[in-house]
Amino acid sequence: MRPPAPTSDPLVADLHVSVPGGGNCGLRELASGVDALYLSGHGYLSKGFLARLEDSRLFADKVSLPVPFEIGSLTFGLAPHGWGKYRFCLDHESGRIGFSSSTRLPPVRVQPRAEFLHSLGPAGTVRHFDELLRPLVDRLGFSVARLDLFCDLEGMVLSGEDRRAFLCRGDVCTTHEAGHVCTGFSFGSRRTQRISARIYDKTAEMAAKGTDWWEVIWGDRHEGGAQVWRVEFEIGRTALRELELFHPDAVLAAAPSLWRYCTGEWLTLRTPTADTNSSRWSMSAQWQAVQAASLVQGATELMWIRQRKRASSRRRLMPGLIGYLVNLAVQSGTSDIADTVEALSDAVADDEIVRRVTFAERVRRRRAEGGYR
Secondary structure, three states, X not given: OOOOOOOOOOOOOOEEEEOOOOOEEEEEEEEEEEEEEEEEEEEEEOHHHHHHHHHHHHHHHHHOOOEEEEEOOEEEEEOOOOEOOEOEEEEEOOEEEEEOOOOOOOOEEEEEOHHHHHHHOHHHHHHHHXXXXXXXXXXXXXXXXXXXXXXXXXXXXXXXXXHHHEEEOOOOEEXXXXXXXXXXXEEOOHHHOOEEEEEEXXXXXXXXXXXXXXXXXXXXXXOOOOOEEEEEEEEEHHHHXXXXXXXXXXXXXXXXXXXXXXXXXXXXXXXXXXOOOHHHOEEOHHHHHHHOOHHHOOOOOXXXXXXXHHHHHHHHHHHHHHHHHHHHHHHHOOOOHHHHHHHHHHHHHHHHHHHOOOHHHHHHHHHHHOOOO
């Protein structure tokens, strides 16, 4: 599928990147921004909708083929197989949606297709799936399960010998070659769901996968036949949660800061010297161009974002919470915080019996109401 030229909010650039000191390292940025945005949908699926899914799944199993399944104005193909832990797997040219009745999973999983994401832009893509699924999911709220940030550069020169010049906080670094020619590097482990990175020959991948629609995004910035290298960071659920980034709006707003952290602290390319301490090697001109990708504009410190969110939430919460704890201490005959919290634990256990719902389940529901998991 070849999408129309981007008209919304994908971040693209048309510039020769200059490095500090006013020099130009000969690199042209073709595009940068969000290349993957996986969503978890929180809320409640009706029994009627789940029954409809189950009937279609049984029929798909019987014929061993995807069967048509309408969601809004779109017709998806419901597969005769699941998608990971999700029993129901529905595919459309806009993306893949998984549904589950399990209380241990978000009921909805969404993976937009890359070409659709770059056609509508990340914010437009979130709006699309929100409008599509909101009539089906009571109290629908999205959180981000994975975010991929990228920068495509023309004029970059890399070889297998550059492996030792990369400094990375990840434990794993792999060099990829084809016919003794370096085609890229990978850093970190995706299984941790934190941060991992790939640097690879995008033009070679396009030729292998047939994804020539990228030339539409690059437009006239790309010289036909020129090699394009991609620098890509995958930021998983665990890393996003540690940074207290949940809602798509917050994650997308933090994208510049995430890029600055990934290219400035998590992974860097240095210019080797005789110094045995590689951390003192100067940043390579090529990597300074990567760091200067247009998506970094407007970056703020991630730690500042995290501290601000926590401080704001706690300021609103603490006066009432302390007041309730003082009243509990008076009623329980306790005098210090440790004894009072112990009494609180007993009271919560009693409340679980009365309400017939656990504290953990109530937390899960509250997070679902806010679009968090």
